[in-house]
Amino acid sequence: MKGHVNSKKKKRQYIGLLYILPWILGFLIFQLYPFISSFIYSFTNYNMTSNTEFIGLKNYIDIFTKDSQFYNSLKVTIFYVFMAVPMKLIFALIIAMILNIKLKYVNFYRTIYYLPSILGGSVAVAVLWRFLFADSGLVNEILSFFGIPKIGWLSNPKIALFTISLLTVWQFGSSMVIFLAGLKQIPKELYEAATVDGVSKAGMFFTITLPLLTPIILFNLIMQMIIAFQEFTGSFVITNGGPMKSTYLYAMKLYDEGFLFMKMGYASALSWVLFTVILVCTALIFKSSEYWTYYEDGGQY
């Protein structure tokens, strides 16, 4: 009997390894190797033309002491992430809540709201944004129709980053669909029980809906944050980092150093600083999530 259990437990199907072999190779060659070597490059002056030398921490020291654009682009990026991601998720959650009420034509609205998120990252839409928010573009024309003075959506350094963030918020549809799927999972009995107990609609939102949705919010928050930290196309095509470097996102800085000036060692160091920032933010969110996420199985996820 015992032997039988053991043999079943130890049943190895090595053919499974054969099936995942493409991924193992791909992971080693195209992910792990670049990951490790970018760390090594970050301690060199690699630039594809002259000889490569180890220069110790010089890249990192230069980044933190000499490179004024580094602080600017980091600041811009953090502003962007903290503006765009919460706006997008809160908006997605609100709309998902509305669509979750039993309404007809929900699928129609869901389709319409979802469309921008499949086009969002494209150059074509970035081009469109440039037109819409130009000083005499459509948005300002509409505003002046209502007697509101023109706004320098893309020409005012204080506003341009917000305009880029709007492009991100416009793509709220994908997060909305995920929230909608999560809302459908919440058992109806909970709401029925709460109604019997005389809980108000708002009370239900804070005691049932929101707590049960927190794992999905956590997951969305982290994925969206990681994507937002690397945002490139929007600012590159719409504003090219301007005006006055007010939309000079970190990914643009990375692109300029690595692929325009070919300072690849330096750019590798920059990428590791970004990686550290993302890692710290992710860790902080995870750590804080112990206090605000709810798992039905008590966290054994």
Place this chain on the structure above:
Amino acid sequence: MSNKKKRQIIKDVLTYIFLTLLGILMIYPLIWMFFSSFKSNNEIFGPLRLLPEHVIWDSFYRGWNSGQFTYSLYFKNTFMLVIPVVLFTLISSTLVAYGFARFTFPMKGALFSIMISTLMLPNAVIIIPRYILFNRFGWLNSYKPFTVPSIFACHPFFIFMLVQFFRGLPKELDESATIDGCNSFTTLVRIHMPLIKPALFSAAIFQFIWTWNDFFNSLIYINSVKKYTISLALRMSLDTAAAANWNEILAMSTLAILPSVLIFFFAQKYFVEGIATTGIKG
């Protein structure tokens, strides 16, 4: 009771009005882009009217043929890049997902965790060594930096998505297939693949649209105009449009998003399915 019913109706109407206005707000930019490609340059930055006063028919023709090469080439290039990437991604991701979902082998848990964690690995941190590596292979200015990684299942999102679908298939299927004389590969091809067709379809359209819209990687790896994809061509038109042929640029932008929009409307339910089962991104 009737009062309550009345209130409910008013609430519903207000909700519909809000949802419709929001829908218009979301879609209007795209509609505006389409109609503006028929406007004169003065009209694009001017009156609020959506429909052009004087319809300009040739902006598509002139935009298409502007520059050194025509957009026929850029469209062809984009298809030459996107279609192999989609096919290779489907094949490799299916094999890998099948391996993870159906077999027990040493280190499986650890490997699966690694695969999942690469979902969160920022592209920014590996892009420079990748570029150097592809340069050494002599792959720059070709589509190999896109196609070869897709042969090796470097898109963990799709592996994860397909694993979820494979797990939804009963194991008894495999057992009865084995009894009927299938080996593991023929089980995959004959039994599983037909059943996960919807998942494969969603994976295909996601990968199509993401690769179609990709800009950053194309910008880095492709440098001769002859090999430009649509994203790069659009950006080039934008740079060289000193003469301000805005309607031509909008016309080409409209064409650039057209394949994605068409696929989206025809294959709508697969999008929602794909996103809802993985719950990841889009």
